[in-house]
Amino acid sequence: MTLPIKETRHPDKVLAVASSGGHWVQLRRVVPAFADSEVVYVTVLKSYRSEVPENRFYQVNDATRWNKLGLIMLATRLAWIICKERPAVVISTGAAPGFFALMLGRWFGARTIWIDSIANVEEVSLSGSRAGRYADLWLTQWPHLARSEGPHYAGSVL
Amino acid sequence: MIFATVGSQEPFDRLIRAVDEWAAARARTDVLAQIGGGAFRPKYVQFTDFMDPSEFNQVLRTASIVVAHAGMGSIISALELGKPIVVMPRLAEFRETRNDHQVATAERFGAQGRIIVANDEQDLPQKLDLALTLGETARIDTQASPRLIATLRAFLKGGPCQLDPEASADESRADGTKLVSYRRSVTEPQSFGVESLTAPGDRK
Numbered sequence: 001m002t003l004p005i006k007e008t009r010h011p012d013k014v015l016a017v018a019s020s021g022g023h024w025v026q027l028r029r030v031v032p033a034f035a036d037s038e039v040v041y042v043t044v045l046k047s048y049r050s051e052v053p054e055n056r057f058y059q060v061n062d063a064t065r066w067n068k069l070g071l072i073m074l075a076t077r078l079a080w081i082i083c084k085e086r087p088a089v090v091i092s093t094g095a096a097p098g099f100f101a102l103m104l105g106r107w108f109g110a111r112t113i114w115i116d117s118i119a120n121v122e123e124v125s126l127s128g129s130r131a132g133r134y135a136d137l138w139l140t141q142w143p144h145l146a147r148s149e150g151p152h153y154a155g156s157v158l
Numbered sequence: 159m160i161f162a163t164v165g166s167q168e169p170f171d172r173l174i175r176a177v178d179e180w181a182a183a184r185a186r187t188d189v190l191a192q193i194g195g196g197a198f199r200p201k202y203v204q205f206t207d208f209m210d211p212s213e214f215n216q217v218l219r220t221a222s223i224v225v226a227h228a229g230m231g232s233i234i235s236a237l238e239l240g241k242p243i244v245v246m247p248r249l250a251e252f253r254e255t256r257n258d259h260q261v262a263t264a265e266r267f268g269a270q271g272r273i274i275v276a277n278d279e280q281d282l283p284q285k286l287d288l289a290l291t292l293g294e295t296a297r298i299d300t301q302a303s304p305r306l307i308a309t310l311r312a313f314l315k316g317g318p319c320q321l322d323p324e325a326s327a328d329e330s331r332a333d334g335t336k337l338v339s340y341r342r343s344v345t346e347p348q349s350f351g352v353e354s355l356t357a358p359g360d361r362k
Contacts, residue, residue: 014314020166020167020231021165021166021167021229021230021231021232022165022229022230022231022232022233022234023231024231025230025231025234025235026230026234029234029300029301029302030301030302030306030307030310032301032302032307033302033306033307033308033310033311033314034310034314037314045166047210047211048211050210050211050212051211089313089314091310111313113310113313115306117230118230119229119230119259119260119263120259121259121262121263121265121266122259122262136313137309137310137313139306139309154305154306154309155302155303155304155305155306155307155309156302156303156306157234157302157303157306158234158237158298158302158303
């Protein structure tokens with residue numbers, strides 16, 4: 001499903017989404033790929049704003065699959081952010097905020113990238129496996145987890 | 159200075175207690191622990207619950223070794239600064255995480271020789287003693303592997319992304335980049351140790 005608002009997207013805007021800790025650290029390591037674009041960050045800790053002072057920045061709540069109200073709040077806020085920013089590309093390294101950002105981003109006509117965390121050595125994360133259907137580029141960081149139908153392997157954050 | 163960290167999300171009392179006991183036994187007064195609001199409050203080492211990123215990075219820079227849970231944030235941050243890091247994986251059986259993914263992470267990265275793994279609190283003291291004999295190592299690059307960066311750039315431009323260099327040339331299309339099929343996997347672990355920052359086909 002794609003809402004009919006594609007023409008208003010900002011062609012050089014990338015929405016970069018991650019929860020805290022390792023997901024954020026990994027996101028920061030892939031953002032140099034978007035040096036020529038405007039990168040807008042979405043994460044769960046306000047204190048990360050100081051690491052990206054030049055960029056637009058949004059805080060969202062984190063939520064797990066057991067916290068339904070939290071998930072609804074998270075999805076609502078992300079829908080508002082995506083509506084407002086109209087990014088051309090949405091990228092995430094995990095977890096719940098990234099899943100919803102890819103799903104909603106796709107609905108709003110963005111192209112989407114999921115990079116599953118390098119911490120997921122034995123299997124792709126739950127959010128990563130669910131994000132696959134909404135990802136135009138669906139990546140794992142471990143060759144042995146790559147599958148012909150995705151996720152694919154194309155290097156790692158290290 | 160020795161910096162112990164449980165990461166940004168949850169406490170890890172088993173680690174902090176073990177570090178506190180080790181510091182007391184070795185009479186180390188230069189240990190700082192970030193304990194994430196844990197119920198166990200260290201008796202011997204200095205501690206704080208959480209740190210801002212700027213404070214965290216500053217402490218990390220001055221640390222001689224790092225001891226942490228097996229979280230990627232802690233591991234990558236230490237590697238970026240070339241600090242020896244001892245990790246102890248969180249275990250689901252103690253409700254420290256929802257599953258044992260940190261055990262797999264620690265095993266995989268430990269086998270590559272880039273981190274020191276302490277399996278449990280009994281194993282931790284000797285691994286900390288070992289880490290103290292090591293100096294700083296080469297810092298890793300601050301950005302993702304060239305191959306991943308190139309893939310993302312190609313995607314951004316709307317061009318084809320080469321997703322598997324292992325696939326043979328005759329599987330590729332006439333433009334030589336867009337592959338029509340992907341090999342399921344390669345068996346060797348990805349490598350990013352000091353000597354071998356290159357994974358096959360990954361770096362120049």
